[in-house]
Amino acid sequence: MPQHYDIIGDVHGHADELVRLLLELGYQRHGQGFRHADRMVLFVGDLIDRGPSISDVIRIARSMVDAGDARVVMGNHEFNAIAFHTAVPGTENQWYREHSEKNRKQHQATLDQLPTRELVDAVAWFRTLPVALELDGLRVVHAAWIEAGIGVISSSLDKFGQFTPAFLTEALRTGSGLHTAVEDVLKGPELTLPAGHKIVDKSGHVRNTVRMKWYEPPAGRTYRGYHFGSDDVPDLAIDPSTVEGLVGYPVDAPPVLVGHYWLTGTPVPLSVNVACTDYSVAKNGKLVAYRWDGETALSAQKFHWVGKG
Template sequence: MYDLIGDIHGHSVPLKTLLQTMDYIPINGIWRHENRKAVFVGDYIDRGPAIREVLSIVRGMVDNGHALALLGNHEYNALGYAFQLPNGQFLRSHNAVHTKQHQATLDQFRSYQQEWKSYLDWFATLPLFAELNGIRAVHACWDDDHIQWLKDTGNTTMNTNLLLASFERGNIATTIIEETLKGKEFNIPEKYSWHDKDGHPRNSNRLRWWINPDAVAYGDFLFNCPPELRDQPVNQGLSMSVYPADAPPVFFGHYWMEDKFPVIQSVNVICLDYSVAKGGHLVAYRWYGEPKLNSKNFVTIPGG
């Protein structure tokens, strides 16, 4: 069975504590469980103080068959940041915002450039989604049409062609990768613009893609909803796919949930990102094959 683990962001101490709490043990430096497998939903790098150690733990488990690791948006961004085009420019520009987001990783690998290159090559092999004997996992958003496109085109990992296409404005790959790894967004009136956790102004909000917008208010549909919009009903007729209530359980990270304790988002939907990099918790869900998700299966470790 599987232990699904949320965003780590370079925090190795909570990660090791979490693994130990779930009865994983390190043998010859590789964490393993006698009869379970870890599934990491992405975002191993940036922000935290021990990025190299986190990557060593996760990759060691994957390479030895004790874990599956998905690509997160921070690993995707790192690939774009490192990919230099023939004209000397980079796929993801080295502007102040992008560099600040990536700075902790750049600093910690400054004296380990070959090691970092090895991890970049490894990122390109990580799956964009997983279907595992009755459950699903993805970093930010499971859209059946997007997943089918990735399957049909043979783009289940971030190969070079997909990476290049995903940075082309107007390319279908751009929408699919952005929404799969960063979530779907909803544009709000400019007067309701807000600032994200990194201080950047936003006039769009990530949306809860498992909620039907036709019957709820904006406060239930949008993350970080401006107070002025919370009680207003969502515009009727919004065209979007909603994760079906009868689909397999899906696990993901990415959204910086702020609840004091992890909660099941919907009957078959669980977010595992509880802001470990911002003083929150590192969260896992232990799946035993149950058809109905159970909140007793969460494991929570303070970020410190």
């Protein structure tokens, strides 16, 4: 019999909503975490940044992991935190993630809320997190289940060590296979817009790339129809050369749950075997869980959520 899992979306420091959701799902307080008699929580990553209670979220999630009541996969915010707080060896004041105004702003809530010792301890814990989980016929990853990319990350962790400076050097070297894998798996594959087209993303940054619906085949699609987000994206046919090798997520593959995409509205599966649990709690949306009980076809009825306040 498969385990019964509750897959919880990006929490981003919203501990009150996390506690409410866990209680509504039938979890009871257990030490500093929560426990269910016959279920386990799988967090999709992005526990930190943005929200008001980051320390509490880390404490709850980590306590549940330590007690065997939860697992956590790494989100791009945990990866970014590791890079932000890892100095490049042999340099002064140089970090694997630049301490720029943009990067600091994204991470500021965590910097403000966690004392130095607690922050160091949290980053050390982040280094232990897997980038993907496959349990009892269920897959969980932060942004995209790209089989080849997950394999590259796994082999690189074996080669360089668990998010060590050597790993980060290769992961952040633009053009390396590991850089592409980390970008795809933790941030989602991106589609380059046609020349002359740009959008302003949800953080106010001007971009010429957009997050794509990696789980669907791109053949015959338009840029607007094959991305998550803005209607500013042109409704033009995709240049096939920009999506070579992408064939979508097979419909007969194990179901996969992701976060990351700032969705809104009523949660529904993205496809028969792909669902997202990030419904923008950090932007006055919902904190969402999907209750998985072994099914191969995902169902809108299996989503549960709490709103802000």
